Amino acid sequence: MLEPIWQPLAQVAKELDAGRLSSVELTTQVLHHIEATEPKIHSFLTLTPETALEEARAADERRARGERGPLLGVPIAVKDVILTKGVRTTAASRILENFVAPYDATVIRRLREAGAVFLGKLNCDEFAMGSSTENSAFGPTYNPWNLQRVPGGSSGGSAAAVAAGQCFAALGTDTGGSIRQPAACCGIVGVKPSYGRVSRYGLIAYASSFDQIGPMARTVADCALVLEIIAGRDPRDATSAAQPVPRYSAELERPLRGLRLALPQECFGEGVQAEVRDAVLSAVRWFESQGVAVVETSLPHSRYAVPTYYLVATAEASSNLARYDGVRFGLRLAEEAGLLTMYGRTRASGFGAEVKRRIMLGTYALSAGYYDAYYLKALKVRTLVRRDFEAAFTRADVVAMPTAPTTAFRLGEKTGDPLQMYLSDIFTIAANLAGLPALSLPCGFDQEGLPIGLQLVGRPFQEAQLLAAAHAYEQAHPWKSQHPSL
Amino acid sequence: MPLDRSVVQNIAHLARLELNAEEEAQYLSQLENILGYFRSLDEVDTSGVEPATEIVDPGDVVRDDVVDNPPAGEELLANAPSRHGRFFRVPKIIE
Numbered sequence: 224m225l226e227p228i229w230q231p232l233a234q235v236a237k238e239l240d241a242g243r244l245s246s247v248e249l250t251t252q253v254l255h256h257i258e259a260t261e262p263k264i265h266s267f268l269t270l271t272p273e274t275a276l277e278e279a280r281a282a283d284e285r286r287a288r289g290e291r292g293p294l295l296g297v298p299i300a301v302k303d304v305i306l307t308k309g310v311r312t313t314a315a316s317r318i319l320e321n322f323v324a325p326y327d328a329t330v331i332r333r334l335r336e337a338g339a340v341f342l343g344k345l346n347c348d349e350f351a352m353g354s355s356t357e358n359s360a361f362g363p364t365y366n367p368w369n370l371q372r373v374p375g376g377s378s379g380g381s382a383a384a385v386a387a388g389q390c391f392a393a394l395g396t397d398t399g400g401s402i403r404q405p406a407a408c409c410g411i412v413g414v415k416p417s418y419g420r421v422s423r424y425g426l427i428a429y430a431s432s433f434d435q436i437g438p439m440a441r442t443v444a445d446c447a448l449v450l451e452i453i454a455g456r457d458p459r460d461a462t463s464a465a466q467p468v469p470r471y472s473a474e475l476e477r478p479l480r481g482l483r484l485a486l487p488q489e490c491f492g493e494g495v496q497a498e499v500r501d502a503v504l505s506a507v508r509w510f511e512s513q514g515v516a517v518v519e520t521s522l523p524h525s526r527y528a529v530p531t532y533y534l535v536a537t538a539e540a541s542s543n544l545a546r547y548d549g550v551r552f553g554l555r556l557a558e559e560a561g562l563l564t565m566y567g568r569t570r571a572s573g574f575g576a577e578v579k580r581r582i583m584l585g586t587y588a589l590s591a592g593y594y595d596a597y598y599l600k601a602l603k604v605r606t607l608v609r610r611d612f613e614a615a616f617t618r619a620d621v622v623a624m625p626t627a628p629t630t631a632f633r634l635g636e637k638t639g640d641p642l643q644m645y646l647s648d649i650f651t652i653a654a655n656l657a658g659l660p661a662l663s664l665p666c667g668f669d670q671e672g673l674p675i676g677l678q679l680v681g682r683p684f685q686e687a688q689l690l691a692a693a694h695a696y697e698q699a700h701p702w703k704s705q706h707p708s709l
Numbered sequence: 710m711p712l713d714r715s716v717v718q719n720i721a722h723l724a725r726l727e728l729n730a731e732e733e734a735q736y737l738s739q740l741e742n743i744l745g746y747f748r749s750l751d752e753v754d755t756s757g758v759e760p761a762t763e764i765v766d767p768g769d770v771v772r773d774d775v776v777d778n779p780p781a782g783e784e785l786l787a788n789a790p791s792r793h794g795r796f797f798r799v800p801k802i803i804e
Contacts, residue, residue, distance in 0.1 A: 603753075
């Protein structure tokens with residue numbers, strides 16, 4: 224049998240239910256494993272072992288009283304852009320280095336009620352802006368499969384921690400691919416829910432018309448278990464949707480027969496690593512062998528997704544990040560020099576290079592004289608990207624494509640060229656522009672042993688369909704049982 | 710209109726970012742490169758296309774005007790960079 228720390232979340236909960244393992248024992252094992260692996264991986268920004276063990280004891284007591292639940296007493300961790308009451312929450316930024324969250328995000332409150340044990344806060348690109356976790360103010364995270372490679376980003380700490388067996392599941396956030404791309408790079412499953420599916424109350428905002436919180440775990444079923452807890456309407460987030468939340472974990476065995484899969488021709492051409500293309504096409508052929516209809520499709524505006532996203536998202540970021548002014552929380556510098564200098568110097572020193580670049584880009588796109596040419600134009604192209612998907616969904620239920628054009632790249636490989644870094648999001652961004660649910664799951668390895676991700680995109684609020692298709696594929700393939708050797 | 714140093718300076722001022730000369734030069738060249746690529750959007754015919762301003766339309770969201778998450782006074786103020794009793798302290802604004 225697998226060591227407990229490598230078991231799927233669903234399995235370890237059964238061990239806890241059967242009394243073969245206590246949450247305190249499990250949490251202690253996980254904390255030891257983190258201590259042993261963290262010097263290599265650096266996935267955590269803040270570890271909270273004392274409160275984790277208190278939560279584990281509380282979970283053991285709840286179970287002793289007869290309570291059951293898939294997350295009761297199970298150790299998880301959270302990307303450091305989500306507020307956790309009483310715990311430092313930094314967004315991986317110097318400007319929030321000493322910020323202690325005064326309240327819990329709604330997703331955290333729901334997971335606490337379910338009895339989850341919180342191990343700490345996970346590294347990411349500063350304010351979730353990046354594709355490699357190299358933009359963290361506190362140093363990068365290393366890919367557990369190959370320590371010379373990035374884990375992807377921005378939720379790179381979340382992906383690396385899950386892949387390295389440091390937690391059973393993690394929360395990430397996805398604005399332009401920040402759950403799916405690191406999930407692909409680290410060989411795990413990551414789900415970006417439909418826009419509005421999960422409350423953002425207590426999420427440090429980056430780009431509000433895109434941001435979604437979602438689960439990352441080693442199996443599809445584990446993601447389903449976490450998603451059904453965190454999803455649903457929240458009166459504290461007016462953008463959260465009222466649609467009922469299915470029990471995703473109970474719908475995983477839906478038959479594949481009758482499903483129609485669309486392949487966008489744009490996603491298999493130039494610029495895609497041959498091994499990535501081959502692995503994704505091989506996964507598609509497996510679906511075909513199971514009675515799934517496969518149709519060719521086109522998303523003609525997907526080639527404009529990167530500029531569209533980076534204009535709209537940076538515009539929103541320039542507004543969202545205006546709150547970091549040194550007045551009410553966070554860093555304050557040069558107050559003796561007057562208000563304007565205090566603002567300018569606090570922000571120049573507190574934000575890292577990429578965050579400043581995006582604030583500059585967004586401010587430019589919104590400023591007088593450029594608004595129509597850049598921001599408004601991008602919003603119109605965003606409509607066209609959505610229409611492309613609507614057209615594809617008249618003939619298919621799910622769109623399949625690579626999650627990223629390549630496997631994990633080397634640390635430092637793209638830091639000198641922001642545009643090349645932006646282009647690593649080329650296949651994930653379109654789902655954010657259209658507000659659609661999407662997930663990434665492992666579908667093989669390249670010659671260097673780096674994981675490859677298959678991306679499935681569905682209609683709004685059809686997460687259950689995506690999860691069931693992904694689960695069927697996962698059951699038939701061995702990827703989930705392979706772990707990096709650390 | 711081409712990007713130049715004075716545009717970068719104006720943007721930095723609007724964004725309240727005090728950049729040094731080296732950063733100004735770097736952002737000028739990087740933004741030129743990025744925006745140059747982004748001008749591919751000009752190829753797209755968007756005449757008659759509505760801008761996407763709502764991703765999911767939740768309809769009108771109304772609720773009773775009841776406070777159910779009162780700010781935790783001391784916990785909020787504990788993050789203040791400078792305070793005076795229960796107030797945030799800020800530099801003098803009016804000379």
